[in-house]
Amino acid sequence: MAVSQTISDFTPIIMLYLLLHSTLISAVNITHLLSPYPDLSDFSDLLSTTTVAADLTQRTSLTLLAVPNSFLRTSELIRRSPSSTNIADVIRYHVLLQYLSLHDLRRLPPSGKLITTLFQTTGRATNNFGSVNVTYDDKTDTTIVRSPAAYSQAPSNATVISLINNLPYNVSIYSVNSLIVPYGFDLLASESRPPLGLNISKALIDGHNFNVAASMLAASGVVQEFESDEGGAGITLFVPTDDAFSDLPASANFQSLPADKKADVLRFHVLHSYYPLGSLQSIVNPVQPTLATEDKGAGSFTLNISRVNGSVAINTGIIQASVTQTVFDQNPVAIFGISRVLLPKEIFGKNAVLEKSPPISGAPAPFMPMNYSPDLYGPSPPPGEMHSSATVRTVNFAVFCIGLLYVFV
Structure with a gap:
């Protein structure tokens, strides 16, 4: 008792x-874990400059395939200086979203195991080609990581050289003898490549949850304006879902606005620069001008972009929305689905009394074991x-x- x-x-x-x-x-400090290994310095730099290291801060279980300097410096990907988007996605392809110890590798079946990479989460991978197939040969004690696509261009596979660092159940880092290029990549793509000529309305309709936005863009005529701005610095569109339009507060009478103000609201959803998701998550200047800013004058119609609970938050001053999905992302165009219609305070701030924005949803912080390694943090x-x-x-x-x-x- x-x-x-x-x-x-x-x-x-x-x-x-x-x-x-x-x-x-x-947060996981992946570059800190690599810092004791000078031969991995180039790969560590790529993790930082492509913002992939920032993408990993919310991950608690991963396996990193790091390429030593001697192999990385002979890669066509690095020597020919392709687009930064391609480099970032190739580095994401080396982040396996599962912790694999040496014991785990040696228990893989002869046919291998398909494991999702960080690249698959961008929405830019075809089918399951954002995953890798990991096989182990017990006769030669060799682990090989390869693209699951049957006809991938070289280099489409790499051999694990050695275990670099291991933090049980959280992070393992292996060195491999080559970069692995995802299926369908153009290694010689240039930053100065011509515009895509993307049909934005079709891209939204194909996304299946943006019919209202697609109709409004087509009816307003501003979609042609957006498509003509694809060149140069590119564009980033934040597109409300159909549910976001149905959740508009009664005090925000969007449909009653005159045509020119409707167009301003639509322009308010567009940045005149290309930002992939990783760049939005680590954006240096949170206050961003929009296409409406260019039309109405500096300092007006700006968006405040930040990272909240692992999501990208967009604040207009009266509405806070979050990025819910990547609809399209290929330089120079990025299209993201968002949870709410972005209402500019310049139009709705004085006459509309809006309800408090709901908190941005995000996965709860996972429970971590008591015996975590200090090296991880x-x-x-x-x-x-x-x-x-x-x-x-x-x-x-x-x-x-x-x-x-x-x-x-």
Whole structure:
């Protein structure tokens, strides 16, 4: 009975301890994990400059295939300097969204296993060609990672050289002997390639959830204006879903606006620059002018873009929306589905009283095991000092004091 009472008394302390420890969990610092290995410096730089490293901050289970400098510097992809979008997606193709230890690799079936990569999540991969097939040959103790497409262009496979770093159940890093290029890539694509000539209305109709936006764009005539702006710096469109239009507050009488103001609202959904999703997530200047800004004057009709709970948030001053999906992304055009219609305060701010925007939905932070490695989240502690950082000592001391206070009270 006494034992039960003691456990019951200390349950809140245990829960508080776990809660405080959970606050120590922070983003995966993949470039920090690579920093002790000079031969992987070029690959680490690519992770940073393409913003893929930023894409990984919310991932808690992954396998990275890193290419040493000696192999990377002989790659056609690097030597011929193709588009930054291609480079970023090739690097994403080397991020497997599953933790694989050496033991896991050696248990793979002879036919291999299809594993999703970060590239598959962009929406730019055809079918399952954003995945890789990983096979293990027990006779030669060799692991090979290859494109699942039967007729991929070379290099479409790589051999695992060695395990570089392993943080159990979270991150494993292997070196491989080649970059792997996803199926259908043009390695010689140039940043100065001509505009796509994309039919935006058709792209939205093909997306199956943007019929209202497609109809409004076609009726207003601004879609031709957008398509003519594909050249140069490109464009980024934020397109509300059909549900977003049905959720418009009654006080925002969008349909009653005159044609010129409707056009301004539609232009308000377009940036006159090409931003892939990774760039939006790490955008340097959060206040972005829109096509409506160009029409109405500097400082007006701007969007505030930031990252909230792992999603891209877009704030107009009276409405906050989130990016829900990638509809199309190929330089120089990016089209993203968003959760709400972006209402500019210049038109709706004075006369419309809008309800509070709902919080941006995002996956809850996953529970992390207590025996996580400090290497995953910051500089390594000195040998023999597990979890001996000042932060951990401070939290442990605080928990101890709270525990004493609880017992005495």
